[in-house]
Amino acid sequence: MPLKVYNSYSRQKEIFTAITPGHAGMYVCGPTVSGESHLGHARPYITFDFIYRYLVFKGYKVRYVRNITDAGHFEEEGRVAEDKVTKKALLEKLEPMELVQKYTNLFHWAMLQFNCIEPGIEPTATGHIVEQLNMIEKIIAEGYGYEVNGSVYFDVKKYAATHDYGKLSGRIIDDLLETTRELDGQEEKRDKADFALWKSAAPEHIMRWKSPWGDGYPGWHIECSAMATKYLGARFDIHGGGMDLLFPHHESEIAQSTICNHHSPARYWIHNNMITVNGRKMGKSYNNQIKLTEMFSGNHPLLTQPFDPMTIRFFILQSHYRSPIDFSSEALQASEKAMKRLWEAYEVLKKLAIGNGVPAIDMELDKKIVQLVNELEEFMDDDFSTAKVLANLFELAPIINSIKDGHIPTGAVSTDTLQLLKSSFKIYLEDILGLKSSTANDNSALDGVLQLLIDIRKEAKAKKDYATSDKVRNQLLSLGIALKDEKDGSSTWNFE
């Protein structure tokens, strides 16, 4: 079954074919580490994580490159203006690398919480100034870049005369030329649609590098072009990022790379939609962002409780990556319960003893299970329909629970089908969707202690001493541990 992906460039689903068979190169626009990541930032990284995981599942050797934007016009947020005395103290001074390191670390920590596989290469913009300068010089040499007062701009009008500038973002070049905006350095540009390749640094800019045109810093778009070219080549398979990057970022990347490498960079452009709050995009300008640390702690006016990173991942997986998701505490709560139920069915399935070579008695049920399982790959092949994958897994959950409860008799389903079910849950839930148990209970000492308590409670119950049995259960519950009495008389426990 071929994988189909929606290509933003052609605005339709296309069959994915790799440039080099068996290999896939994927570049994803990474975070700008001048501040803390918020919920909206989590979406692309989770989206491209399951895309990466799925490509691996389909047998590709994937080179996954995601940059760290650590260069540009940076200011530390919330920093109070220093007085002249403290400004002189060396340790009080804002050290750019310190700022960037702080938020890079925080970003990595958050990605770990979300169970995102780290990219194979995570290049930083500051580590690739030379490559960017080379690229800018090449663009100038080709006649598409010009220098004004130490800044270098890309000549969009000239490019658009012979190239399709605006195709990716559905922009019409004449409209762009008409837009009137008050922007820094606007008067230096030959044309309003032009964008900066290199910006001359004013004295107060904390990050600056020497260049043929004086001290400055790279334009926003050039880093991705330079690093993608360096690690994936002039032409690679997938370029991804948020929809809000379509214009001007990705449109400009195409223009730069095309001039420099004489080839448009990516074959498939994949863009995830936004996370909104009350229908509004989560972002700085709307002042409605919820930081990831706030999500995890519940410490935010819009949150009624803390949310586990896996709940957030599950929440994102429940809708298609190209649809907007409206955030609400209620929706997250629903996801939390749903994920718990699905995961518990998976735990049941894992413990299910499966024999060998026993055929099915209930052929219809057996067939239904096989069909639901086989559809999983179809859904993922159809532009990564994670929501549909989850829907099928939810349809399988009651079947699993019924097998355990005995509502479905032993032998109704063939052992082959049970094995298929077991391996498929593992592959889709863990390997592809990247979910994991939020609380790993693999502590054998704790398990032993709880088994002891379960035994004591069982003895009390046998003597109809319900006061004692309820005390054990209630006290454990107040500690966040829930006991469940099973049909066969045993009890199991899990963290609430």
Added chain:
RNA sequence: GGUCCUGUGGCCGAGUGGCUAGGCAAAGCUCUGCAAAAGCUUCUACACCAGUUCGAAUCUGGUCGGGACCUCCA
């Protein structure tokens, strides 16, 4: 203003013209010392108006609403 996307049951959300996605919530039942969990059952919606079609949530046109981008933006 321009370009594009979108409007689904109490809520969240899939939906490729015909075959009630799924989740959460709610109600009833089964199981249980009681719980919890689980299972079964119930709740058949597609903004509005026209059109195309044997048949439209799905296609076309219009009306109204929401949003994204056009500026840093995931």
